[in-house]
Amino acid sequence: MAENDDDKTPSVPASGDEPVRPAVPEEPTVQATVPSTPEFDFSAEQNELRTGLRRFVERQSDEATVRRLIETDLGYDRALWGRLGSELGALALAVPEDLGGAGAGLVDQAIAAEELGAALFCGPLLGTVGLAIPALVAAPAGPVRDELLPALAEGTRTAAFVGALFAPYDPSATTIASSGAGERTTLSGTVEQVPDAGAADVLLVAASGPDGPVLVAVESADARITVRGSLDLTRRHARVDLDGAQGRVVASGAGADRAIRHAYAVAGVLLAAEQVGIAQHLLDITVAYAKERLQFGRPIGSFQAVKHRCADMLVAVEHARSTAYHAAWAVQDPSLDDPELAVAIAQSTCSEACYRIAADAIQMHGGIGFTWEHQAHLYYKRAIADAALLGSAEAYREVVSSRVLDALGDVRAPVVATG
Amino acid sequence: MSPGTSTTTSDALRVEEAARKVVAEHDPRSVPSEELLGALFDAGLAWVSFPEGLGGLGLSRGLQSIVDGIVVDAGGPRGFALNPIGYGMGAPTVVEYAQSTEQARDWLRPLATCEDIWCQLFSEPGAGSDVAGLATTAVRDGDEWVLNGQKVWTTLAHVSRWGMVVARTDPDQPKHRGLTYFVLDMHQPGVDVRPLRQMTGQAEFNEVYLNDARIPDANRLGEVGAGWKVAITTLMNERTAIGGVAGKRGTGPIAEALGLWSAMPERRTPVLRDRLSALWTKTEAHRLTLARARRTATKGQPGPEGSVSKLVAAELNQDVYEFCMDLLGPEALLYDDYTLRRADRIGHDPGATLQQRFLRSRANTIEGGTSEVMRNILGERVLGLPGDMRADSDRPWREVPRG
Numbered sequence: 010m011a012e013n014d015d016d017k018t019p020s021v022p023a024s025g026d027e028p029v030r031p032a033v034p035e036e037p038t039v040q041a042t043v044p045s046t047p048e049f050d051f052s053a054e055q056n057e058l059r060t061g062l063r064r065f066v067e068r069q070s071d072e073a074t075v076r077r078l079i080e081t082d083l084g085y086d087r088a089l090w091g092r093l094g095s096e097l098g099a100l101a102l103a104v105p106e107d108l109g110g111a112g113a114g115l116v117d118q119a120i121a122a123e124e125l126g127a128a129l130f131c132g133p134l135l136g137t138v139g140l141a142i143p144a145l146v147a148a149p150a151g152p153v154r155d156e157l158l159p160a161l162a163e164g165t166r167t168a169a170f171v172g173a174l175f176a177p178y179d180p181s182a183t184t185i186a187s188s189g190a191g192e193r194t195t196l197s198g199t200v201e202q203v204p205d206a207g208a209a210d211v212l213l214v215a216a217s218g219p220d221g222p223v224l225v226a227v228e229s230a231d232a233r234i235t236v237r238g239s240l241d242l243t244r245r246h247a248r249v250d251l252d253g254a255q256g257r258v259v260a261s262g263a264g265a266d267r268a269i270r271h272a273y274a275v276a277g278v279l280l281a282a283e284q285v286g287i288a289q290h291l292l293d294i295t296v297a298y299a300k301e302r303l304q305f306g307r308p309i310g311s312f313q314a315v316k317h318r319c320a321d322m323l324v325a326v327e328h329a330r331s332t333a334y335h336a337a338w339a340v341q342d343p344s345l346d347d348p349e350l351a352v353a354i355a356q357s358t359c360s361e362a363c364y365r366i367a368a369d370a371i372q373m374h375g376g377i378g379f380t381w382e383h384q385a386h387l388y389y390k391r392a393i394a395d396a397a398l399l400g401s402a403e404a405y406r407e408v409v410s411s412r413v414l415d416a417l418g419d420v421r422a423p424v425v426a427t428g
Numbered sequence: 429m430s431p432g433t434s435t436t437t438s439d440a441l442r443v444e445e446a447a448r449k450v451v452a453e454h455d456p457r458s459v460p461s462e463e464l465l466g467a468l469f470d471a472g473l474a475w476v477s478f479p480e481g482l483g484g485l486g487l488s489r490g491l492q493s494i495v496d497g498i499v500v501d502a503g504g505p506r507g508f509a510l511n512p513i514g515y516g517m518g519a520p521t522v523v524e525y526a527q528s529t530e531q532a533r534d535w536l537r538p539l540a541t542c543e544d545i546w547c548q549l550f551s552e553p554g555a556g557s558d559v560a561g562l563a564t565t566a567v568r569d570g571d572e573w574v575l576n577g578q579k580v581w582t583t584l585a586h587v588s589r590w591g592m593v594v595a596r597t598d599p600d601q602p603k604h605r606g607l608t609y610f611v612l613d614m615h616q617p618g619v620d621v622r623p624l625r626q627m628t629g630q631a632e633f634n635e636v637y638l639n640d641a642r643i644p645d646a647n648r649l650g651e652v653g654a655g656w657k658v659a660i661t662t663l664m665n666e667r668t669a670i671g672g673v674a675g676k677r678g679t680g681p682i683a684e685a686l687g688l689w690s691a692m693p694e695r696r697t698p699v700l701r702d703r704l705s706a707l708w709t710k711t712e713a714h715r716l717t718l719a720r721a722r723r724t725a726t727k728g729q730p731g732p733e734g735s736v737s738k739l740v741a742a743e744l745n746q747d748v749y750e751f752c753m754d755l756l757g758p759e760a761l762l763y764d765d766y767t768l769r770r771a772d773r774i775g776h777d778p779g780a781t782l783q784q785r786f787l788r789s790r791a792n793t794i795e796g797g798t799s800e801v802m803r804n805i806l807g808e809r810v811l812g813l814p815g816d817m818r819a820d821s822d823r824p825w826r827e828v829p830r831g
Contacts, residue, residue, distance in 0.1 A: 049723040296811045311814040313800070316807035323806055324736045328713035335716045357706075358713050403702070410705040413678075414689060422691035423684040423752070426781035428762030 048338045048345060049331075051116075058102075059120050065097060066128035072384050078131040079242040079387075083208055085132040093132070094164020099125070100138050101162030103275070103341075104146055109159040115275060119282035119337040126283030127290040129243050129387055133167045134283075135398070136205030139276035140170035141213045144224060147271035148260040153226050157211065169206040170272065171227075171249050172215035177353070177400040177408055178273035180222050180266055185251055187216035187223045187258075194218070194225055194258050196251040204398065206247035207236035214256060215269050222265040225256035241394035243387060274340050277352035277399055281333035284363035284395050287388055288326045291370040294384070295319060298374055315373060322369055325362040332358040350412050357405035360396035367392035443491045446471050447498040456504030462541040465507050468495070469540040474507060475515075478523050483536050490722070507540055510773070513584060514539045514546030517662045518592055525609070525649035525658050535590065535611065544589035548662065549579040549612065549636055554830050556794075557801045559594070559663070560603045560656055561820070561830060564638060566595035566610065571645050573597075573610065575618075575638045581795070585621045585634035587772055588614045592662060593638075594655050596825065603825040607655035611647045618642065628787045629766035663797075675715065681748040681789075682711040684782060688752050695755055704755075707748055714740050735810055739802040742792035749786040756782065 046052050051059075069089055078085055094100040103118040104110020111117070118138070125134060145158045160166040173182035185198040196216055206212065212232055214225045233250040260268050296319055299310030309315045332355040339351035367389040371378040378385045396402065450471050454464045468474050469483045473495045478484025496506055508515040519536060526532035538544040555562040564577025575595055585591065591612040598606035612619065618641035623631035650658040678686060689696070689704055718737055753760040763783050771777070780788070793799040807813040820828040 047723070049720040292811075296813065299813055307817065308814045310807070311816060313804065313816065316813050316816075317800070317803040319811055319813060320739075320803040320806035323811060324740060327717050327736050328710070328740075331716035331720050332713050334720065354709055354712050357709050406702060406705040406709060409709055410701055413708055414686075414701060414704060417686060417690045420687045420690040421683070422687045423782045423785075424779065425688075425756065425759060426762050426764040426783045427759070428764065 046116075049334060051120075055117060055120055058117060059124060062097070062099060062121055062124040063127075066124060066130055070125075070128040070130045075129050075131060075243065075387065084243075084245050085208055090132045090167065091164040094162060100164055101142060104142060104158070104162055108146060109162045110146075115278060115341040116334070116337045118275075119278055119333065122279040122282040123286035123289075123333075125286070126391075127286035129287075129391060131243050133169060133205035133208045135244065135276065135280065136169035136203075136209055137161055137167050139279045140172075140174075140272045141168035141211075143275035144170065144213055144268045144272035145259065148224060148268040149264045151259065153257045153259045157226060161211075166210040167205075167208060168211045168213055169203055169209035169247075169249075170213050170215070170276075171200050171203050171206065171251070172269070173200075174204065174399060175202070175397055177356075177404055178270055180269070181217075183215050183217045183222070185214055185216040187214075187218040187225055187256075189218075192258055194223065194256055196225060196227065196254045196256055198252065199248065199250045201248055202237070202246040203249045204244055204246055206234050206249050207245055212249065212251075213259070214251065215265075218261060221262045222269060223261045224259040224265040224268050226259055227251065227254050227256040231255055239394075241390040243391055244394060273399065274348055274352050277356050278333070278336045278340050280395055280399055281329070281336055281352075281355040281359040284359040284392070285326070285330050285333045287392055287395070288322075288329055288359075288363045288366045291366050291385070291388055292319070292322045292326050295322065295370045295373045302375075309373075318369055318373065322366050325366055329355075329359040329362040347412070350409070353405040353408035353412070356400060357402040357409065360402040360405070363392045364396045439487050440491055440494060443473070443476055443485070443487065443494050444498065446485075447473055447495045451498055451502045451504065456499065456502050461505045461510070462543055464499075464504050465541045466537065468499070468507070469537055474536075474540040475519060475523075478519070482523055482529070482532055483519070483540055484523075507542055510542040511539060511545050513548050514542075514544070514590075517548055517665045518546040518590070520665045521592060521609075521649060521658060521662045522611070524661055527646060527648065531646065538589075545584055545587050547582050547585045547588040547591045547614070549582055549585070549591045549593040550659065550662075551579065551581045553578060553580050557798050559659065560607065561825075561828070562594060562596060562607070563830070564593070564595045565599075566597050566608055566643070568597070568645075569642075573608075573643045573645065573648070575610075575612070575641045575643060577638050579636040579638070580624065580633075582621075582634045582636050583632060584772075585614065585636050586623065586770065590614060591619075591636070592649075593643075594659050597652055597655075599826040600824045601653065602822050603820055603828065604656045605653055606825055607659070608652050609649045609655035609658035610643045611649060612638075612641065612643055613647075616641060623768070623770055625768055626788075627790065628784050630769050630771060630784075632771045677712065677715065678708075680711070681745050681785070682708055684785065685748050685752050685755070688755055688782070692755060695757055700751070700755055703751055707744070707751055710744060711748070714744060735806060738796065739799055739806070742799060742802075745789045745792045749782070749789045752782050753786050760786075 098111050099121045101110035102113040102121060103115045106112035122134070142158065142161050145154045148154050161168055171185065173179065176182060184200060185196055187194045187196055189195065196214060209229055212227045212229055214227055216223045216225050232254045235248040237246050237248060239245040296310070299315055299319060300308055302309050310319065335346070336351040336355035339346040340348040371385045371389060374383065374385055377383050450467045450473060454467045456464050472480055472483060472485040474483035476485050476487045476491045476495060477489040479486055500506060519539060522532050522535050526535065539546055550559050552562045552564060564575060564579065566573040566575050575593065577595065591614050593610050593612045594607050595610065596606050597608040600606070618639045620637040620639065622635045624633045624635050625631045626633065685704055685707060714737065721737065760783060764781060804816065808815055
């Protein structure tokens with residue numbers, strides 16, 4: 010039968026010239042201690058978390074606020090960001106308690122990402138919560154981690170992750186070189202587009218050192234950061250030039266590889282959840298509009314051409330939601346599925362669904378949907394950016410292809426008529 | 429799968445214990461299937477959600493999978509597989525609408541043992557998606573009703589003992605109000621079952637001609653004129669049954685595509701690889717959505733996840749088999765056998781060829797509600813969009829144009 014044995018798929022070696030290192034003692038998998046509800050079963054606390062965050066963003070991240078913030082230099086409200094960390098604890102839900110977090114789990118953090126995404130909450134969520142915090146959580150203990158993690162979790166400092174963020178994780182893809190592998194290192198190289206870098210206090214850099222990957226923390230003031238005009242007004246890109254920048258080494262070799270890999274997996278989950286939130290919001294406003302907008306003497310939602318497109322949007326949202334939640338549960342509890350495959354399924358499904366729904370939402374709104382005054386374009390721009398971040402739907406289909414199709418074992422061939 | 433609350437934990441244990449007892453006392457490998465299925469009925473395990481005495485225990489429907497799992501693991505048959513329309517649609521309708529408990533029990537036990545196969549006589553040549561537009565008439569004659577008309581797409585009619593039939597009892601009422609629901613004896617004079625050959629060459633379905641077929645009033649389900657309400661019970665159960673259950677990853681139609689991909693390395697191209705990858709991923713999304721729907725249903729909060737599954741499964745099947753045909757190349761255009769064959773069971777025929785499955789998949793977006801009607805249902809019932817313009821609202825059925 011066509012049972013896949015994805016767990017046994019060997020991971021691809023990083024690059025040919027990487028020196029073979031002695032085996033590093035395996036560290037325990039991150040998140041293994043979180044008490045997990047059965048898959049797709051949200052606890053009462055998780056439902057409360059969702060309701061609470063929804064209420065918070067209704068007041069604090071309404072459309073007027075988002076429109077005001079995208080006109081500011083920084084692009085977000087530092088005080089509000091601090092409240093998100095300290096008052097709501099929404100930045101470090103998946104951080105173990107002994108590292109200053111809530112010790113909840115990735116499913117909880119995904120719920121937060123969904124609700125904040127639905128409201129287009131402005132702030133360095135991807136850089137700080139999606140990538141930097143999980144990288145630090147998965148990194149070996151050390152002074153840099155212990156100093157940075159609580160500040161990021163509290164919301165007193167923010168971070169961006171400097172790496173190849175427009176493709177699935179590939180350790181050989183970094184363009185930043187690191188010299189020396191002591192506590193401090195000097196970096197060289199430039200990354201043209203780094204989301205959230207303009208708003209970050211600290212940069213977590215995925216670099217390549219003489220002994221393989223290195224994870225380096227650099228104070229933003231020590232790098233040359235140039236904010237660029239971004240298609241998505243709610244999450245800006247900046248150029249980061251690190252030539253000569255001094256940084257502190259967080260992890261190197263296998264430890265760095267593990268930390269970065271975990272960060273990409275978590276960010277993949279949270280980005281997928283954000284896409285679900287955006288897609289659901291757009292479906293909701295589209296359906297509401299189709300009920301009230303009259304043309305030819307009837308609500309446009311009574312026309313099958315409109316109704317059927319809304320039905321297809323519903324199907325896409327439900328599929329996106331299932332894959333995003335599954336990925337959250339699988340990364341939290343790897344006994345459920347191969348986490349990287351689960352993330353690939355979610356990323357390819359959610360990127361496609363969210364973008365398609367955003368495009369359809371504009372179409373269903375007609376002319377008003379194309380105006381600056383309507384919220385649709387803000388979401389549409391986030392949707393196309395999210396679909397490219399961490400790799401496109403096509404790139405993740407390639408991950409699925411290599412993990413599933415190229416790894417097919419003995420599969421029963423179907424009966425074919427031969428005439 | 430562990431249930432969500434402590435209440436269902438004890439219910440689950442009770443069901444598990446009862447099922448193990450029946451299987452131990454009626455070893456599926458040595459007793460005839462009627463005996464095992466009868467014992468399951470008597471123990472309230474045929475449909476755990478039904479009332480006690482009628483094949484159930486009055487428990488949550490989600491617990492049925494525990495029973496089915498134990499029976500199948502012990503090598504026994506699932507009644508649902510042998511008598512799908514009876515188990516999935518007939519029984520829930522009988523339990524809700526039979527005129528007496530005795531009548532319900534008389535029907536349900538032989539249905540459960542599969543000694544009586546059931547079929548469903550709804551569709552007509554002039555009433556497909558618009559089932560309520562049907563023209564078969566039932567005229568009262570003392571304690572009996574006399575039926576005349578033609579039904580179509582009747583699965584398993586040629587092996588059925590009983591048929592669920594909806595007929596028009598008042599043509600002067602608007603179409604939904606003039607219908608009445610009956611259970612028809614398929615073995616009586618005036619019931620003529622003819623095979624309906626499909627494009628695959630096979631005859632899975634039948635046409636059923638009713639010429640003065642008589643039904644005692646005691647076999648009426650629900651009130652006279654309230655047949656539509658009864659039919660909705662049947663139809664809702666049909667869609668749940670068609671939507672499917674979350675199987676293991678890589679099973680179902682996608683397994684055929686993976687098998688073919690594995691067997692035909694010389695036919696692979698990057699474009700076909702991407703198509704297969706997209707189909708595999710969509711199959712996963714569908715499977716995970718079914719799993720999520722089952723989880724929410726167990727907690728008693730059915731969400732929109734379940735209602736999308738029928739639509740998705742149908743279109744996905746077609747896409748997967750179309751991919752297989754493209755991968756197969758010229759050989760796809762060969763066919764072994766168009767000789768008329770009749771199926772005694774519905775569901776997958778393990779020997780069916782890929783080309784046959786490909787042709788059969790065309791029915792998926794028509795049977796059990798066309799994809800167009802399913803999208804209307806999602807739009808109107810799940811999203812709450814306004815109803816379509818209708819030409820037949822509040823008009824007597826007699827005056828509505830038909831064709």
